[in-house]
Amino acid sequence: MGGTFVITLREGFEAALIMGIVYTYLQKIGAERHYRYATRGGLLGVLGSVALGALVTTLSGPLLDLGPDVIGLAVILVAVTVLTWHGYWMQQHARAVKGDVQHRIDEAQASHRLWTIGVLAFTGVFREGAETVLFLWGLLTQATSPSGWASATGAVLGLATAATLGWAIFRGGRHMSLQRFFAVTSVFLLLLAAGMFSTGVGRLEAMGVLPQSSMAWDTSRALDDHGVVGGFLNGLVGYRARPSRLEAGSYLFYLIVSGALLFRSGPPKPRARAPRGQIPAHAA
């Protein structure tokens, strides 16, 4: 029971985090009436997961060999893109926050198309969704014996716990200031996206699309990424115990490039933005 609990908790954790964040985000910008974007995205993610889970069991041959990989890569690509854009936007907005609340909200809704929230919710749920569906399905077919029941119960409890964590984020996030919430989540989403990006690159490396590189480090004895703590860190910030150089490099590359995008291109703080070496107009 404990084993299945940990598995579904881990699989559902990322989805719960993202759902918690997108709902809090909508609440923060005063778009409670647009919760449906997040809800629909999440529901579509669940439906897509069930559909893919069902489809995978009917496939065979090369379609089964490659199909899920291609879909998995596509989802990673979309998720990284949406996360980057959203993180960038949040950071911009956190800096721009000033003036009265209503103005801030209108600006937020006008400048950020809310459907991206739906896409974020969808990819957050769908990414590990089909796997979770297959896992649960397997458990339920074996839920005829007492131990089978215990396993299935553990798995359902794991998902419920993940959902509770998402809810806790939503409850907690509501009391944070808008600026702080945006700042914290944009850093978090940046790390999450860096982890996904590096995973995607690793898959391409394993598939032979990218050249193979040697192992960058081995910390599997200190903190195994299959373990509970390492596994969660893996989902959260993309921790890897034995990454290839290409994976570690792409993680860093993503962090540096989008970190620069995120933290350097905000709207001007007048003093910081005065170009160096240029004489201010009033002094000339």
Added chain:
Amino acid sequence: MGKSFNRLIAGVVVALVSVIGAASAADAPPEIPLTVDKNQFQPTEVKVKANTPFVLVITNKSAKAAEFESKDLRVEKVVPAGKTVNVRIRALKPGTYSFLDDFNQQATGRIVAE
């Protein structure tokens, strides 16, 4: 002009065919069977030749889905109940690469490339 052009085309076609032929010949790496049954991998230690690509042919004989996962190999592959999945693995440097069934983590094993 027409003749040399035709020759050129023929040459290109021959070259392409031979490249594809060579590629598909090289694309037939050895198949290494691996079975999931009764919450266990069989065998738990897979020996392969180092520096040679191979195909892991994973058959799931149990009644529930398994997920072959190896962070070392960067592979995560769901194998539905009763199905067989081919996983192409790139040439490995000599060493040990662990894997497990992510859906049932007491099922573990390792690939030894030597």
